[in-house]
Amino acid sequence: MAKRTAAQNIPDTAGLDCPVAAQCVDGQASDAQTFDAGMHDAQGLSHGGQLGYEGLVRTSEDGMQTLSLHVEGVHCAACIQKIESAAYKYSCVRKARLNFSTGRVQILWDGAVALANDFVRDIEKQGYHVTPFNPDMDDTLDQKTSRHLLLCLGVCGFALGNIMLLSVGLWVSNEETMGVATRDFMHWVSALIAIPTILFSGRPFFGSAFSALRRGRTNMDVPISIALSLATAMSLYETVQSGEYIYFDSAVMLMFFLLVGRYLDFNTRRTVKQDAGELMQGMNKFATVLDGAKTSRILTRDLKADMIVLVAAGERVPVDGIVIEGQSDADVSLITGETIPLAVRAADYLYTGSVNLSAPIKIRVCKAGEDSLLSDIIRLMEQAQQGQAKYVRIADRAARLYTPVVHVLAICAFILWWGILGSAWQDALMISVSVLIITCPCALGLAVPVVQVLASGILFRRGIMVKSGDALEKLSAIDTVILDKTGTLTTGHAVLKGVYDPEIMRLAASLASHSKHPLSVTLAEASDVDLFEIKDIRDYPGQGIEGVFEGKRIRIGSRVWCGDDNAGGMAHDQNASHQNAPDHNGADHNGPELWFSGEGYKSVQFRFSDQVRGDAAQIVQALKQAGLDVILLSGDRMQVVSDAAAQAGIDKFVGECSPVGKHDYLRRLQSEGRKVLMAGDGLNDAAILSAADISMAPGTAIDLAQNTADIVFMGQNLSPVLNVYKVARKTQKLVRQNFLLAVFYNIIAVPLAFSGVVTPMIAAISMSCSSLVVILNSLRMRVTL
Numbered sequence: 001m002a003k004r005t006a007a008q009n010i011p012d013t014a015g016l017d018c019p020v021a022a023q024c025v026d027g028q029a030s031d032a033q034t035f036d037a038g039m040h041d042a043q044g045l046s047h048g049g050q051l052g053y054e055g056l057v058r059t060s061e062d063g064m065q066t067l068s069l070h071v072e073g074v075h076c077a078a079c080i081q082k083i084e085s086a087a088y089k090y091s092c093v094r095k096a097r098l099n100f101s102t103g104r105v106q107i108l109w110d111g112a113v114a115l116a117n118d119f120v121r122d123i124e125k126q127g128y129h130v131t132p133f134n135p136d137m138d139d140t141l142d143q144k145t146s147r148h149l150l151l152c153l154g155v156c157g158f159a160l161g162n163i164m165l166l167s168v169g170l171w172v173s174n175e176e177t178m179g180v181a182t183r184d185f186m187h188w189v190s191a192l193i194a195i196p197t198i199l200f201s202g203r204p205f206f207g208s209a210f211s212a213l214r215r216g217r218t219n220m221d222v223p224i225s226i227a228l229s230l231a232t233a234m235s236l237y238e239t240v241q242s243g244e245y246i247y248f249d250s251a252v253m254l255m256f257f258l259l260v261g262r263y264l265d266f267n268t269r270r271t272v273k274q275d276a277g278e279l280m281q282g283m284n285k286f287a288t289v290l291d292g293a294k295t296s297r298i299l300t301r302d303l304k305a306d307m308i309v310l311v312a313a314g315e316r317v318p319v320d321g322i323v324i325e326g327q328s329d330a331d332v333s334l335i336t337g338e339t340i341p342l343a344v345r346a347a348d349y350l351y352t353g354s355v356n357l358s359a360p361i362k363i364r365v366c367k368a369g370e371d372s373l374l375s376d377i378i379r380l381m382e383q384a385q386q387g388q389a390k391y392v393r394i395a396d397r398a399a400r401l402y403t404p405v406v407h408v409l410a411i412c413a414f415i416l417w418w419g420i421l422g423s424a425w426q427d428a429l430m431i432s433v434s435v436l437i438i439t440c441p442c443a444l445g446l447a448v449p450v451v452q453v454l455a456s457g458i459l460f461r462r463g464i465m466v467k468s469g470d471a472l473e474k475l476s477a478i479d480t481v482i483l484d485k486t487g488t489l490t491t492g493h494a495v496l497k498g499v500y501d502p503e504i505m506r507l508a509a510s511l512a513s514h515s516k517h518p519l520s521v522t523l524a525e526a527s528d529v530d531l532f533e534i535k536d537i538r539d540y541p542g543q544g545i546e547g548v549f550e551g552k553r554i555r556i557g558s559r560v561w562c563g564d565d566n567a568g569g570m571a572h573d574q575n576a577s578h579q580n581a582p583d584h585n586g587a588d589h590n591g592p593e594l595w596f597s598g599e600g601y602k603s604v605q606f607r608f609s610d611q612v613r614g615d616a617a618q619i620v621q622a623l624k625q626a627g628l629d630v631i632l633l634s635g636d637r638m639q640v641v642s643d644a645a646a647q648a649g650i651d652k653f654v655g656e657c658s659p660v661g662k663h664d665y666l667r668r669l670q671s672e673g674r675k676v677l678m679a680g681d682g683l684n685d686a687a688i689l690s691a692a693d694i695s696m697a698p699g700t701a702i703d704l705a706q707n708t709a710d711i712v713f714m715g716q717n718l719s720p721v722l723n724v725y726k727v728a729r730k731t732q733k734l735v736r737q738n739f740l741l742a743v744f745y746n747i748i749a750v751p752l753a754f755s756g757v758v759t760p761m762i763a764a765i766s767m768s769c770s771s772l773v774v775i776l777n778s779l780r781m782r783v784t785l
């Protein structure tokens with residue numbers, strides 16, 4: 001008879017669904033298409049009210065509507081603020097959040113489905129291009145954008161090199177040594193190179209700015225476009241007037257560094273979304289479906305429940321399902337973080353993304369691709385990458401002030417230098433251009449999302465899903481950790497204890513293999529020899545199971561039903577075996593038990609225990625060394641809780657605690673000013689998980705616990721609790737550093753530009769470098785963890 005390992009019967013964790021999470025889409029801003037959108041009517045606006053976006057809306061069980069879209073042309077925190085504000089002007093909107101790294105916007109509202117078209121129309125009125133997500137076009141769009149930016153950058157760089165050759169000659173000579181005619185000729189040659197270059201390579205900025213302005217809006221590209229246009233127009237005027245100074249070289253160099261910054265920013269955002277993108281690619285591959293004697297190949301995203309799928313050796317499991325035929329080894333590291341292959345047999349559950357290593361197996365589909373655990377994980381990662389954390393709110397407020405402040409500063413600089421200080425209007429205009437360029441909220445806009453996306457990717461690879469955008473911020477501030485016992489501190493799976501007579505063990509396991517009771521399953525799996533054939537199987541609910549072996553009747557079940565003389569009024573319930581009872585050696589046993597008896601056999605007690613996770617003691621000690629107070633809080637009997645606490649090295653523990661008692665205990669800690677992390681998995685933990693400052697649940701937890709928790713972790717170890725705490729601390733440290741870098745840059749750069757010290761070229765370099773410094777500092781997350 002095929003035997004299963006208890007750990008292999010992984011419970012359904014599809015409860016990772018969050019009602020706020022919507023269809024997971026992927027996309028990236030396209031500067032090329034942004035330009036096209038600026039030159040033509042945005043898609044949808046020309047079609048009146050018939051946009052058709054209501055077909056993308058997903059309705060949750062509580063009646064909330066969720067819409068996910070791809071927005072092109074998002075470049076800074078100001079863009080995020082404008083797009084979200086367009087949705088929040090509707091009173092029915094509960095949440096609107098744009099992910100800066102991926103260009104995805106998710107809107108949650110309580111109202112008519114048809115409002116989806118209104119949301120799209122209002123976003124496009126802000127000057128952005130909105131499209132439905134098409135996974136088949138995502139890579140193509142990214143490649144097109146990358147090629148477009150590289151082409152603009154290459155043309156600009158080539159032109160810059162040639163203009164600089166002419167500019168060097170102009171810099172090292174004067175009108176007397178060169179002659180006016182020669183100087184004017186070189187000015188005209190510079191103009192012939194610079195003007196077409198600016199018109200061609202400036203399309204990413206001009207298109208975005210034009211698209212915004214034609215709808216009465218502004219964005220980050222508006223001041224950049226104004227600066228480029230002013231520098232070019234003034235230089236052309238000076239050339240026509242045979243003036244001495246032109247700034248074509250500065251304008252082209254300015255654009256070159258702006259394009260460098262835009263291209264590096266695009267590729268960074270493209271890289272940090274790669275984890276979820278690679279996962280999503282798996283949903284666009286083919287699966288082999290069996291229909292009787294026929295086989296067919298269909299896209300995994302088209303798989304439906306109850307279909308039979310054949311997974312060959314070496315293939316990735318395409319969908320969540322139950323093994324119905326065959327046995328093999330599976331690499332489940334993508335889901336659980338465990339690197340040791342897992343043996344799988346009939347009736348075992350496998351998740352999307354696992355790799356079948358040894359032999360072909362047949363799987364019955366339990367969930368369609370869009371509802372699989374892998375889709376849940378992708379949605380959770382997307383939801384967490386751009387949440388309303390404190391620093392995100394600060395960046396949003398700064399973005400609201402950016403457009404009016406930067407234009408007022410530029411005008412004030414021109415008036416000061418030309419109207420008050422008496423400088424030439426050309427010089428005053430260059431100072432104004434420098435102010436327009438150097439003041440940019442890009443660094444502030446990148447300060448949080450880049451770090452959060454990197455952190456989410458690191459944690460995901462370790463089997464940890466962060467569901468809340470401010471979870472890491474809250475987690476970094478905790479001083480107390482409360483752990484539930486069963487299923488959190490322990491594995492939640494019974495393990496047979498002790499050494500038993502081999503023949504009795506074999507006989508009991510043979511009978512137990514016919515029962516679905518968890519303790520019977522564990523007993524059957526504990527035998528590593530061939531099982532006997534048991535006849536005349538009879539199941540007695542609440543008592544046990546009985547059968548005949550070699551003409552003798554045998555049974556396993558509760559102590560009283562199996563006829564132990566010391567039972568003393570024990571309840572006749574197999575599940576009542578959790579009561580204290582003496583074992584067959586006379587020692588006290590506080591855990592679960594099964595009894596075996598039969599004709600001609602002495603009654604034998606089989607003892608079980610819920611094992612503490614293997615690394616629990618090590619992780620608890622590390623948490624203590626980090627300055628955290630660790631408490632075990634459980635509803636189990638005090639003796640059982642005490643034993644588990646001793647094994648894990650936990651000094652403070654509370655047993656026999658009801659759900660209300662757990663909640664009250666947490667509130668007392670919080671009233672003392674404690675910041676508490678709660679980790680639990682059961683129905684009785686739902687209230688305290690919701691009330692805690694930050695909460696975690698294992699992947700084996702019930703759906704309610706997973707939906708309530710801010711963080712969900714997979715695997716058999718407790719190490720994710722320590723790992724996510726370390727990542728949270730590092731994340732907040734980097735976010736604070738990024739904000740300080742961005743603020744320090746603006747405090748230093750703006751006065752320098754206003755005072756005339758900074759040229760437009762230096763302003764462009766400075767603005768690009770401020771964003772790159774923030775990105776490079778964020779990338780330290782990968783190096784240090």
